[in-house]
Amino acid sequence: MSNRYKMFDVIVIGAGPSGLNTARRLAENGLKVLVLEKKSEIGEHVICTGIVGKDIFKRFSLSKNSILKEIRKVKVISPFMNYLNYEHPDSFAYVVDRKKFDGYLGEKAHSKGVKIELNSKVKDIIINKNSVEVITKKNGKYKEKYLSQLVIIATGVNYKLQKKLGLGFPNNFLKGIQAELNIKDGEYTHVFIGRDVAPGAFAWVVPIGKETVRVGLMTEGNPKECFRRLIEKFFPDKIRSLKKERIQFKPIAQGLISKTYGNRVLTVGEAAAQVKTTTGGGIYYGLLCSEFASQVILKRFNEGDFSERALSEYEKLWKKALKKEILIGYYARKLCGKLNDSQIENLFKIIQSDGILPLVKDKGDFDWHSDLLLAFLKKLSFRLIKIIK
Numbered sequence: 001m002s003n004r005y006k007m008f009d010v011i012v013i014g015a016g017p018s019g020l021n022t023a024r025r026l027a028e029n030g031l032k033v034l035v036l037e038k039k040s041e042i043g044e045h046v047i048c049t050g051i052v053g054k055d056i057f058k059r060f061s062l063s064k065n066s067i068l069k070e071i072r073k074v075k076v077i078s079p080f081m082n083y084l085n086y087e088h089p090d091s092f093a094y095v096v097d098r099k100k101f102d103g104y105l106g107e108k109a110h111s112k113g114v115k116i117e118l119n120s121k122v123k124d125i126i127i128n129k130n131s132v133e134v135i136t137k138k139n140g141k142y143k144e145k146y147l148s149q150l151v152i153i154a155t156g157v158n159y160k161l162q163k164k165l166g167l168g169f170p171n172n173f174l175k176g177i178q179a180e181l182n183i184k185d186g187e188y189t190h191v192f193i194g195r196d197v198a199p200g201a202f203a204w205v206v207p208i209g210k211e212t213v214r215v216g217l218m219t220e221g222n223p224k225e226c227f228r229r230l231i232e233k234f235f236p237d238k239i240r241s242l243k244k245e246r247i248q249f250k251p252i253a254q255g256l257i258s259k260t261y262g263n264r265v266l267t268v269g270e271a272a273a274q275v276k277t278t279t280g281g282g283i284y285y286g287l288l289c290s291e292f293a294s295q296v297i298l299k300r301f302n303e304g305d306f307s308e309r310a311l312s313e314y315e316k317l318w319k320k321a322l323k324k325e326i327l328i329g330y331y332a333r334k335l336c337g338k339l340n341d342s343q344i345e346n347l348f349k350i351i352q353s354d355g356i357l358p359l360v361k362d363k364g365d366f367d368w369h370s371d372l373l374l375a376f377l378k379k380l381s382f383r384l385i386k387i388i389k
């Protein structure tokens with residue numbers, strides 16, 4: 001173990017979008033920041049469909065270079081193979097290449113002075129009275145120690161460090177699975193609902209290039225079996241050629257957690273379950289919360305106060321923005337997850353026939369779903385009760 005401590009104002013653990021954006025914001029305001037990332041490259045083997053709302057680029061000053069495809073047309077397919085087509089007047093979302101997307105954030109952070117150490121897996125954090133010690137394994141071998149005033153945990157769905165420090169972590173997860181297939185794409189992003197393909201959530205086929213699509217699903221059920229059924233049902237000619245190693249799995253955090261702060265520590269992004277409970281999307285909320293985290297940290301650096309009490313403002317800020325979204329989305333999805341295929345089909349028919357699509361155009365927002373869900377509920381309440389009965 002190297003004896004020489006390396007001193008920073010803030011150490012960020014995890015070079016995903018949430019960690020990198022926090023690091024970038026802190027460094028551009030004069031702090032000395034280190035990012036520690038266990039992988040050998042930023043954005044390496046990220047398991048993600050990469051769908052983001054169109055506003056994300058302007059909102060967080062991001063380059064559009066990572067965009068692979070626009071999303072304007074969506075086809076929702078019911079359990080009994082009925083279709084619902086939704087066409088937006090213009091692109092409302094994009095599919096990005098996560099390696100480029102995260103890579104850009106890494107370059108931005110670096111250009112503001114952030115030091116990024118790759119191949120550095122954080123094994124332990126020790127919170128002392130006047131500093132934080134962060135201990136890594138470098139290239140899986142020898143240990144390094146770093147010292148800072150404050151540490152940010154932005155490790156995605158790895159919760160070991162939070163557990164060790166007695167911080168909050170999610171108890172609920174959906175299981176995500178995805179593969180890229182060579183299929184001639186169309187203009188449509190497809191969404192599949194029904195207990196056969198994705199009990200508790202939904203499946204998707206998202207075109208990303210001329211002949212490539214991302215096929216995936218998230219579910220409360222068995223992801224492998226659901227994925228096999230999805231491919232058998234919709235792409236039977238691909239079942240033989242689908243190599244196991246091309247199929248990737250990852251859990252998706254669900255629900256509202258506390259606490260995301262402690263003495264000299266904050267948790268950000270999927271590490272704090274800041275994920276849309278409707279779609280499982282975590283990029284936007286992670287970036288948003290990294291802005292709240294950096295605002296609070298910069299204030300605390302002015303005051304020199306990194307106590308739990310001083311940092312609690314962070315959780316107040318992000319919950320003010322996201323609590324309603326996370327809870328309403330969670331319960332709406334849970335409710336839909338209880339419906340059987342005939343009930344889903346009935347709901348689908350009502351949506352097809354009953355002026356619901358204009359509601360989507362009026363109240364729909366790619367990143368904020370609670371208003372639309374409440375409007376749905378208001379419009380459909382009696383019929384929903386009938387369906388559930």
Ligand SMILES: Cc1cc2nc3c(=O)[nH]c(=O)nc-3n(C[C@H](O)[C@H](O)[C@H](O)COP(=O)(O)OP(=O)(O)OC[C@H]3O[C@@H](n4cnc5c(N)ncnc54)[C@H](O)[C@@H]3O)c2cc1C
Nearest residue numbers: 014016017018038049050051122156176269270281282283
């Ligand atoms: C199948 C699937 C599809 C998805 N599709 C979408 C989508 O279309 N749109 C969307 O918005 N979201 C999507 N998501 C969710 C999205 O990928 C995550 O919410 C998002 O990546 C979270 O960003 P983050 O920065 O918080 O964490 P991450 O991107 O997970 O980054 C965490 C980083 O921390 C590193 N790390 C972990 N532990 C340590 C350690 N001990 N030491 C050092 N480094 C460590 C990891 O290597 C990683 O680089 C999807 C998820 C799945 C599973």
